[in-house]
Amino acid sequence: MTRRTPDVAPVTWLGMPAFPANAKVQLANDRQRANLTHATRTIRAKRAAVVSEVDDWEQLRLAGAAIKDRTLRHLDTYLVEFEKKLKAAGATVHWARDAAEANQVVIDVTRAAGADEVVKVKSMATQEIELNEALEEAGIAAWETDLAELIVQLGHDSPSHILVPAIHRNRSEIREIFLTEMGRYGRAAPDDLTDDPGRLAEAARIHLREKFLRAKVAVSGANFAVAETGTLVVVESEGNGRMCLTLPETLITVVGIEKVLPTFADLEVFLKLLPRSSTGERMNPYTTMWTGAHGLDGPRDVHVVLVDNGRTNALADQFGRQVLRCIRCSACLNICPVYERVGGHAYGSVYPGPIGAVLTPQLRGHTEAIDASLPFASSLCGACFDVCPVRIEIPDLLVHLRRQVVDEHKRGGLGLERLAMGVLGEVMGNPHSLRAAQIASTLAGKLPIPGIGRKLPGPGASAWTTSRDLPMPAAETFTQWWRKRSDAPGTDEEPDR
Amino acid sequence: MSLFITCINDTMFPHTGRAVVSVLERLGCEVTVPANQTCCGQMFTNSGWFGEGVKSVRAFVRAFADAEVIVGPSGSCVGSVRHQHPMLADDAGDAGLRHEVDQIVARTRELSEFIVDDLGLVDVGAHFPHTVTFHPTCHSVRVAKVGDRPQQLLRAVDGITVVDLPHAEECCGFGGTFSVKNPDVSAAMGTDKVAHAVASGAEYVVAGDNSCLLHIGGLAHRTKAPIRTIHLAEILASTQDAPFMAGAAR
Amino acid sequence: MSARDEILGRIRGALADVGEPDPARDVVLDWNYGQPLPMDDVIARFVQRVEDYRAEVVRADEAALPGQITAVLQRHGATAVVVPAGLPEAWRDAAGAAADVVVEQRRQPLPHDELNRIDAVVTASRVSIAETGTIVLDHAPDQGRRALSLVPDLHLCVVREGDVVSDVGEAVGLLGISVASHRPLTWISGPSATSDIELNRVEGVHGPRTLVVLLVG
Numbered sequence: 029m030t031r032r033t034p035d036v037a038p039v040t041w042l043g044m045p046a047f048p049a050n051a052k053v054q055l056a057n058d059r060q061r062a063n064l065t066h067a068t069r070t071i072r073a074k075r076a077a078v079v080s081e082v083d084d085w086e087q088l089r090l091a092g093a094a095i096k097d098r099t100l101r102h103l104d105t106y107l108v109e110f111e112k113k114l115k116a117a118g119a120t121v122h123w124a125r126d127a128a129e130a131n132q133v134v135i136d137v138t139r140a141a142g143a144d145e146v147v148k149v150k151s152m153a154t155q156e157i158e159l160n161e162a163l164e165e166a167g168i169a170a171w172e173t174d175l176a177e178l179i180v181q182l183g184h185d186s187p188s189h190i191l192v193p194a195i196h197r198n199r200s201e202i203r204e205i206f207l208t209e210m211g212r213y214g215r216a217a218p219d220d221l222t223d224d225p226g227r228l229a230e231a232a233r234i235h236l237r238e239k240f241l242r243a244k245v246a247v248s249g250a251n252f253a254v255a256e257t258g259t260l261v262v263v264e265s266e267g268n269g270r271m272c273l274t275l276p277e278t279l280i281t282v283v284g285i286e287k288v289l290p291t292f293a294d295l296e297v298f299l300k301l302l303p304r305s306s307t308g309e310r311m312n313p314y315t316t317m318w319t320g321a322h323g324l325d326g327p328r329d330v331h332v333v334l335v336d337n338g339r340t341n342a343l344a345d346q347f348g349r350q351v352l353r354c355i356r357c358s359a360c361l362n363i364c365p366v367y368e369r370v371g372g373h374a375y376g377s378v379y380p381g382p383i384g385a386v387l388t389p390q391l392r393g394h395t396e397a398i399d400a401s402l403p404f405a406s407s408l409c410g411a412c413f414d415v416c417p418v419r420i421e422i423p424d425l426l427v428h429l430r431r432q433v434v435d436e437h438k439r440g441g442l443g444l445e446r447l448a449m450g451v452l453g454e455v456m457g458n459p460h461s462l463r464a465a466q467i468a469s470t471l472a473g474k475l476p477i478p479g480i481g482r483k484l485p486g487p488g489a490s491a492w493t494t495s496r497d498l499p500m501p502a503a504e505t506f507t508q509w510w511r512k513r514s515d516a517p518g519t520d521e522e523p524d525r
Numbered sequence: 526m527s528l529f530i531t532c533i534n535d536t537m538f539p540h541t542g543r544a545v546v547s548v549l550e551r552l553g554c555e556v557t558v559p560a561n562q563t564c565c566g567q568m569f570t571n572s573g574w575f576g577e578g579v580k581s582v583r584a585f586v587r588a589f590a591d592a593e594v595i596v597g598p599s600g601s602c603v604g605s606v607r608h609q610h611p612m613l614a615d616d617a618g619d620a621g622l623r624h625e626v627d628q629i630v631a632r633t634r635e636l637s638e639f640i641v642d643d644l645g646l647v648d649v650g651a652h653f654p655h656t657v658t659f660h661p662t663c664h665s666v667r668v669a670k671v672g673d674r675p676q677q678l679l680r681a682v683d684g685i686t687v688v689d690l691p692h693a694e695e696c697c698g699f700g701g702t703f704s705v706k707n708p709d710v711s712a713a714m715g716t717d718k719v720a721h722a723v724a725s726g727a728e729y730v731v732a733g734d735n736s737c738l739l740h741i742g743g744l745a746h747r748t749k750a751p752i753r754t755i756h757l758a759e760i761l762a763s764t765q766d767a768p769f770m771a772g773a774a775r
Numbered sequence: 776m777s778a779r780d781e782i783l784g785r786i787r788g789a790l791a792d793v794g795e796p797d798p799a800r801d802v803v804l805d806w807n808y809g810q811p812l813p814m815d816d817v818i819a820r821f822v823q824r825v826e827d828y829r830a831e832v833v834r835a836d837e838a839a840l841p842g843q844i845t846a847v848l849q850r851h852g853a854t855a856v857v858v859p860a861g862l863p864e865a866w867r868d869a870a871g872a873a874a875d876v877v878v879e880q881r882r883q884p885l886p887h888d889e890l891n892r893i894d895a896v897v898t899a900s901r902v903s904i905a906e907t908g909t910i911v912l913d914h915a916p917d918q919g920r921r922a923l924s925l926v927p928d929l930h931l932c933v934v935r936e937g938d939v940v941s942d943v944g945e946a947v948g949l950l951g952i953s954v955a956s957h958r959p960l961t962w963i964s965g966p967s968a969t970s971d972i973e974l975n976r977v978e979g980v981h982g983p984r985t986l987v988v989l990l991v992g
Contacts (some may be wrong), residue, residue, distance in 0.1 A: 052709045063973070070974040091806035098802035101793045104786045117957065123778040154773050175980060192971055200970055225972040229980050236981065241887045257954050267925065267967040267982025274921040275795035275887060277906070285782065290798065292954055293808045296947040299962075303907075307970055310824065311907035311943075315962035315984060322959050324884050325920035336782045344789035365696045371711045405707060407700025407714070408571060410667035424612075430573030445572075453569055453577025456532065459561040469536055491705040495712035496743030499537065506535045506542035510558045 032145075032169035033160065034184050034209065035502065046401035050374035057371075060196045064371050067195050071362045074308025075415070091297045093419040096353035099288050100343065106288045107254040107334065113258030117320025119330040127157035134159060134280050135166045136441040137331050139185060140277040143168070143244040148237075149262060149269045150174035151249025152190060152356050153282045153310075153335060155378040156391075159247065170247070171239050173268035175232050182209040188372030188380060191306055191358035194383075196371050199223040210235050219292070227336065236268065246272035249357065250283045252298060253332075256291045259319045260332070263302060263312050273316050279327035285334050286343075286352040298355060301417035338391030339456045347428050351387050354419040360412035360422060366405060382412035386425040394433050403429035469501040470508070526639065527557050527592035531602040532564035538735045544762035545598050545636060548651070551764075553627060562588035563737040567605035570613060572702050579622075581614045584624045595633040598758050600665020600733050603635040608668050634773055635665065636758060637674035637733060647681045652765045654684035656728035657755070660718070660741070662734040663696050675733050675757050682760060690730070699740035715744045722752045729755045786849050808950035812941040817905045821939050822910030822990065828965020829978050830986040840991050841869035844897060844931065848873035851929050853895035857885070859923060860954050861916025862897060866933065879919055895929035896983075901960075902949050903934050906942040909964045910934055910988065913953035922962055930983040932963070936992040941949060 044050070054060065062328075079085055098107055111121045124130035138146055140211045146163065148154065148170050156344065160170040160181075172181045179194035180187050183205045187193030195203070206217040206228065215238055217231040252261040260281055273279060289295065321330045340440045343349050361381030362365045372380030376398035377388040385402040392402040403426045412422040438446055455461040492498055526549065530542045541621035549556050554606025567579025585606065589595050597603045607630050614623035630727050659679060665671045679687050698704070705711075718741055722730040732738050734755055743756035755769075776784075795801035814820050822832050835843045844866055846858060856874045858867050860881055870876050877893065879885055899917035903910045910932055912918045924930050940946050950960060967982030978984065 048707050048709065051707060055709050055713055067974040071970075074974075084870035087806070091804060094802050094804040094806075098798045098804065101790060101801055102798040103790065104783050105798065107783070107786070123782050125778045125781055129778060171983075174971070175969045178970070192974065194971060195974070202972060217913045225975060226979065228972055229969055229977050233980055237891070239892055240981070259954055265967070266629075266969045266971075266980035266982070270921065270925045270961065271981055274925060285786075292951050293947055296808060296944045297806060299943050299947070309964070309976075310827075311904070311909045311962070311964040313828070313966070313968045314965050315960075317954070317960040317962075319954060319957060319959065322914075322920075322957070324882065325914055325959060326922070334782070336785065340782065340789050343786060346792055349789075365698065365714050366707075366710055369710055401575075404703070407663070407698055407703045407711065409696035409698050409700070411663070411665035411694070411696070414667065417534070427571055427573070427609075430571070431575050432573075434573035449569060449572065449574045449577050453574065453580050456564040456566060457577070457580025458571070459563050459584065462532070462563045466536055491708040492743070494708060495717070496704075496740060496749065497746040498743055499739070501536055502539045504539060506530050506539035507558065507560065509539055509543065510546075511560070 031164060033164055033171070034213065036161070036184055036186060044376045045502070046397040047374055047376070047405040048401065050376065051370040051405070052354055054370040054374045059198070060371055061369060063196055063198045064368055067192070068362045068368045071308055072255060075305060075359060075362065077145060078304045081294065082300070088297060088301055089419050091416055092301050092417055093353060095297060096418055097350070098182050099290055100286065100349055100352050103285065103288065103343065107285060107292055110253055110255040110258060110288055112322055113255070114332055117258045119258070119320040119332055122331060122333045124333055124335045124337070126337050130157045130282060130333050130337065131159055131162035133331070133333050134282065135163060135168065137278065137280050137509065138163070138168050139244050141245050141329065143278070144272055145169040145171065145243065146245045146247045147171050147173050147239055147272050147276065148177070148245040149248035149264065149272045150177050151247070151282060152378060153249045153284050154247060155187060157282070157335065159282070171236070173236050173240070173272060175229060175266060176382055178232055178236070179205060182206065182213070184240045186373065187378060189358060189361060190356050190379065190381070199225060199228065202228055206231050214239060240271040240275055243276045245278040245280065246276040248272055248279065248281045250281050250287055251302065252289050253283050254292050254295065255288050257319055259292060259317050261295065262316045264315070265313045267314055270314055270316055274326040275522065276327055277333070278329040280331045280333065282333045282335060285336055302355055302357055302512060305359040305415065305417040322464050341393070342387070342390035345390065348390050348425065350420050351383070351390055351425060353420055354383055354387065355418060357417055357450050359415040359417065363411045363415045365405065365409060365411070375405065382406060382422045383420070386422055386429060389429055394436065400433045400437065403433055463507070466505045466507070470503055470505060472501050526553050526596050527559055527589055528600070529562060529595050529597035529633070530558065531597055531599045533736055533739070534598060537739065538756065541598055541735055541756045541758050543567065543759040544643055544756070547762040548649055548758060552640070552646065552649060559588045559592065565602040565605040567602065568615070568701055570605070570609050570701065575613060575616055578609070579617045582610045582613050582626065583622065585610065586622065586629060589629055592632060594639065595629065596636055596639045597633070598615070598636045598733065598756065599735065600635050600662050600669040600671055601635055601736060604664040604668030606630060606633050607716055634673050635669045635733065637671050637678055641674040641677060647677050649681070649761050650679065651761045651763055653760045653763045653769060655729060656686040656688060656727045657731045657760070658688050658690040658725040659693070660697065660722070660730055660732045660737065661664040661693055662732050662737045665733050671733070672708050678757065678761060679731065685760070688725045688727050690725050697737045698739050699737045701736070703738055707729070711742065713741070719745045719748065719750050719752065723750050727752065729753050731755050731757055731760060733757045736741045737743040780882060801835070811943045811945050812906055813826060813932050814905065814941055817939055817941050818936055818990070818992070821903060821905035821908060824905065825965065825988050828908055830988055832988045832990055834990045834992065838992060840933070840989065841865050843989055844869035845872040847931055847989070851985065853893065853929055855893045856880040856888065856895045856897060857893045857917045857923060858897050858918060859919025861919070862899065863917065866897060879923060880918060884920060884922070890926045893927045895931060896924050897931045897933070898924050899933050900938065901953060903939045904946045905939055905945055907964060909946070909962055911946060911950060912961045912963070913950065913958045914961070921959060924961065926983055928983055929985045929987070931987045931989060933989045933991060936990060969987065
């Protein structure tokens, strides 16, 4: 059977190389690095400007974290309440243990609606479960309608950012993709298309309008799900969300179980935190809130799929569960010096950047090389925590997960590191051992070799000296100098320099 | 006060330790250096080896049990004591150790905190007739939370010219074992930091952490970038009578 | 076991450490909901913030409003206008003075392609937010169903000064009633926009590319 939607680059997350190898490849992509530097600097400045306008930002962050913690620690209660209110409002509620179950629900509902295509609102949950490919295999075409997702889909590409999946593309690349691909899947881009962002947006408007008008089924995610009322919330910018949420007859919303909020009033906190953290706006252009079916206004057949897919693993870790506070704003990606340089693809997951480095291993475990390497994909600079609207302690979580990886792999692939850490652990735990080791290091420092600049053998040392010089250890340690100075009574108190 | 020299300064940068002694004794402090000190253990903790890390915590507690005030010339190491030692003690399930850690944390200061807060000084009588730019290291700002104390001290130095470092708040890419586990990303970040330091027009890039400076300096040296590294303590120790001598004991 | 029961079971197993059954006592929350944001002039802030999004603000008193509706539609060259059945008659007539008017009845929604051929829509609104320049529709009869204010390219939205509150908290407080009455909500902050190309904001994608706010005082 021929494909109905653009085939995707052969990316299989599992089995892919570990982060350092991916990063090395991505670092060599000069155009991507330029695109990312420009984009992340732009969005950082916008975020900083609008956050500085809010006097009680820190109180808001604390409230956001507390509301999420309250929900997570009583998640069963809130999910049951949410389900009850949804049903009362005329929605059908499905539960899915994993990606395959969630995808099957969407396939079944779409077929029952007599449709062979769906329009999609940008959704991380559906990216996570790889819904588009599951639908394609079932003979159903999934059309991404968010501009960036459209760029990724038409570009046979994969997303590299939570908010702006095509952040690695610049305007001239986007023009090329539109000119080449749009006509194969619907209305072609005009021949005189330029790389002016306004013209590119207009081409997307024209290309997608016919799909919006004819679609019988839409698939969305949700930013928030209100237990008290059964209300779902989608926050967006372009109006593609509104199109999908209101024009088709059938709406299927795929929601991670952690998206629940206790009360409608809680939206106050999150609608202040999210837009400023995410797009750097005081408010995003459009937010839709719906509660089941609304008669002749919008879809009459309303489905909600509540997805676990590893979330209960994260929930079971008392320290790790805070990762489920995440509202997918992307502020941590935009501020991260590692993400800025390598982009999203190196992380081997639809959740890249700092949040991906702590979320992915908790959802998928860390038996795969890529997942085990993610907690180490950070210099622990801490900038991510500063910008996180729900105060996820990403640096401490990274360290927490490093410990889990080490514990799990101690007997396997960490032989050399185990040896080094074991020896050094003893040395640093015992001053006598340290002083003895320092005598050895000072002997090296006394060798007649220039003080800096050698290339050293050994895995750790060569990783250092590939691009950096390393000074020789000093010929006399500080403590040796101090002891000599203290042992020599009546010497000049002025330390020599 | 008791000097927490830190393992990297002890072994690789003894001149920084001597500079700390020099400036603190000049300011009238009685400096002691507990001989049985080792390391904050951060290398183990941040690599996921908590069992090895807690050995350093116990050694730290033993070494500084009697210290009145503990001063370390490193935002990162002091930050580790403050932030990670309580966590490691809890992780070991050792309530007694946690209690000792809490007592010691309350008495631990980063160098600039000690001078500005405990001694109440900003002008330490230093003289350093050079153009410098300051890199606020991530752990000094975000973990130890030293604020702008280092900059206050720098600005008060006689003869100095402090110029802004573009994108100063961005990590240099050292990150402890990150520098060897992810060497390419680490070097890419450091290369940008060196470029920003060079663009500032300064002769020296100053920081309160020699670990970051080891990385920045190693990259600058390899690429022959026209910038040198210096620890804040060495500037504060420099006076008209005993000026800092580049290359001396380095 | 059903997926539902299994997931709920996993959650309960994962939360075995949570001893306190009352969520509010378990996690204490220090937040004062629904508070206004102190500001000198709520209306001036609203106008400034809406204009920040490059939306047009036209101010009028009640008597001048119909004339302004006609003028705005003429200025934008609208030829076909849709209005919800519950729109005040004077506003509908004012739209009719500028263009052909289709009145959509609550029980007879226009087919999508017919709606797609219409230039402009005139609606009322429920509540607006000064600090963020946001207008909220709760799709009562004077606002029409959601698609009505979405598909046409020009949205002329009437906002009464009395419905403008300072900040998001106050608005959420007021909108609880709409949700309890089982109404959907649409929050609108400027025209449709995207930041997907190099993170630069561009106005005008799928929603109305032109938003004109008629502020009535």
